[in-house]
Amino acid sequence: xxEDLVFNLKVAYAxxxxxxxxxxxxxxxxxxxxxxxxxxxxAYVYLYKMxxxxxxxxxxxxxxxxxxxxxSNVLWNMSAQFYWEKETGNLQMYLVAPxxxxxxxxxxxxxxxxxxxxxxxxxLAVGILIFQVPIFLRDPAVAVLIFVLTIVALYTLxxxxxxxxxxxxxxxxxxxxxxxxxxxxxxxxxxxxxxxxFLIQLVASAIPITFGLDGIRxxxxxxxxxxxxxxxxxxxxxxxxxxxxLSKLALNFMENLGKKEGRLTxxxx
Amino acid sequence: MSKxxxxxxRFELQHCIETKNLVRVFKGPDKGIVKALDDxxxxxxxxxxxxxxxxxxxxxxxxxxxxxxxxxxxxxEAYVKGFSVVKEPNKVRKIINLVSGGETPGYGILTxxxxxxxxxxxxxxxxxxAKEKIKLLMRELNFEEYANARMNKLSSGYKQRLNLxxxxxxxxxxxxxxEPTLGLDVLTAKNLRDYMMNxxxxxxxxxxxxxxxxxxxxxxxxxxxxxxxxxxxxxxxSPQTLKENLAKNPSAxxxxxxxxxxxxFLKSIHGIIGFTQTRNIQTGTTTLKVVARDESAFSKIVSKxxxxxxxxLTVSKTEPTLEDVYISLVGKGFEEAEAADS
Numbered sequence: 001x002x003e004d005l006v007f008n009l010k011v012a013y014a015x016x017x018x019x020x021x022x023x024x025x026x027x028x029x030x031x032x033x034x035x036x037x038x039x040x041x042x043a044y045v046y047l048y049k050m051x052x053x054x055x056x057x058x059x060x061x062x063x064x065x066x067x068x069x070x071x072s073n074v075l076w077n078m079s080a081q082f083y084w085e086k087e088t089g090n091l092q093m094y095l096v097a098p099x100x101x102x103x104x105x106x107x108x109x110x111x112x113x114x115x116x117x118x119x120x121x122x123x124l125a126v127g128i129l130i131f132q133v134p135i136f137l138r139d140p141a142v143a144v145l146i147f148v149l150t151i152v153a154l155y156t157l158x159x160x161x162x163x164x165x166x167x168x169x170x171x172x173x174x175x176x177x178x179x180x181x182x183x184x185x186x187x188x189x190x191x192x193x194x195x196x197x198f199l200i201q202l203v204a205s206a207i208p209i210t211f212g213l214d215g216i217r218x219x220x221x222x223x224x225x226x227x228x229x230x231x232x233x234x235x236x237x238x239x240x241x242x243x244x245x246l247s248k249l250a251l252n253f254m255e256n257l258g259k260k261e262g263r264l265t266x267x268x269x
Numbered sequence: 270m271s272k273x274x275x276x277x278x279r280f281e282l283q284h285c286i287e288t289k290n291l292v293r294v295f296k297g298p299d300k301g302i303v304k305a306l307d308d309x310x311x312x313x314x315x316x317x318x319x320x321x322x323x324x325x326x327x328x329x330x331x332x333x334x335x336x337x338x339x340x341x342x343x344x345x346e347a348y349v350k351g352f353s354v355v356k357e358p359n360k361v362r363k364i365i366n367l368v369s370g371g372e373t374p375g376y377g378i379l380t381x382x383x384x385x386x387x388x389x390x391x392x393x394x395x396x397x398x399a400k401e402k403i404k405l406l407m408r409e410l411n412f413e414e415y416a417n418a419r420m421n422k423l424s425s426g427y428k429q430r431l432n433l434x435x436x437x438x439x440x441x442x443x444x445x446x447x448e449p450t451l452g453l454d455v456l457t458a459k460n461l462r463d464y465m466m467n468x469x470x471x472x473x474x475x476x477x478x479x480x481x482x483x484x485x486x487x488x489x490x491x492x493x494x495x496x497x498x499x500x501x502x503x504x505x506x507s508p509q510t511l512k513e514n515l516a517k518n519p520s521a522x523x524x525x526x527x528x529x530x531x532x533x534f535l536k537s538i539h540g541i542i543g544f545t546q547t548r549n550i551q552t553g554t555t556t557l558k559v560v561a562r563d564e565s566a567f568s569k570i571v572s573k574x575x576x577x578x579x580x581x582l583t584v585s586k587t588e589p590t591l592e593d594v595y596i597s598l599v600g601k602g603f604e605e606a607e608a609a610d611s
Binding site: 011017018022025088089092096097098256259261262264 | 296373
């Protein structure tokens, strides 16, 4: 049991290593991945300035822009990853090896978090410096807690999507696009979600990043404390407790279904 | 019976690979079904190189996918070293590896060495042991100088060397090779074939299940060959025995100075078991390979050609090959069989 766990953690580390090594081998990628989001969030910051919105709105945008990096990464590098691994023949090798498939997903997720964190920190730092974002951080530990919970919830969602996308076929990237922009809007990446109509807020609450973003903004920009963001923390924990076993179940279900139907290693379906 | 005798008996009964009445059905077009494997029962012994020879779509890859736990059988049983591929897949995975031709698993942005290290971790090799093993495999497969080259910069021959090294990284007891020399140049293919044969016949015997549609490859490499068509095993024996069994049916090559002959008339000639034809546009000739019940069939073909005003350039009797074995069993060659199915 323990031997198996140690072995699979080493597998997860190896997959993490591939992601970090591969993701940072060509440094100009990092430059692009930092510059493009800053250009996008600049547009929103200047729009709010033109409308004479309170200065804290710039902070909302910078934090939203930072967290977008994680959401995009979950979609493109987690959800669609097994599908691409299938197309390149790697998935077949994972399935033939005596490993837990969750170890591969875990490695991919942690590797992605490391890679994206490097970019996100750069976006945050540059954003704060350029736009002079006002910060009223009273409880850094709570900010870190909400950030960690948000990331874990997001990447467990990514692990669930990875299983679902596995058998979906060649149109997977359309689904990724479909999930990208609506979530940017619903989760309030560039504005506080409380300004949305109630019904849309209800729909948005089904997405973990909505709670994460709002919680982080409240703690960093508005100076709120642990008591104020307790519902956010609770919601994120509930998301994790539901998504984690669900992703494992989905992976097992999809693997068995794929083996029955013969679609697991079928290319370009 | 003593306990010792029981143990001995069980040992004797356990084959390296065994399938019993294996059936695999896929959903086909128009809600129909396609039987990819139809009642396949095969046993393969330790240290054996066993070939599965058949045209595209015959069921070769389906067979390998079931044995390598990638696919579930619809019916029947399959065992690898006594472990059921359905009930004990993880035990099977620990002792096998799979190398498919025409594809290179791995990450293009990583180097050859990095890719091999990654795959070694999927089998729990300690890093230092993995590094030694990687060095050894790269040396033996003769691509050490590419150790630090990115995978996406390699030619297809070197990619396949990397693929084979990956397949051997865990020292598998059983290596599944699915069309391993597909698309490779003659020399690289020969080098890889030699290496695989040596690997199987080394002191610690490795078992190879090879699928191929290259007759010469099966002939050169395999201790035994099963000829498969439409999911059924038509014959299974050593290449030599298969050819010897055919010796009573003579085969000949007939070269004709035209590329536009309609060979359908051959079906009406009594005594012809099967044939295949190859057109050579450059020389403007067609070569018929004919397997017959007796030699009189060849003179009937020549007479018919003369009637049709076609010039017969050469008629030569040939030694039986595995291709002839296939033709005698199916009535046509691989290409014709594939064309008929498509």
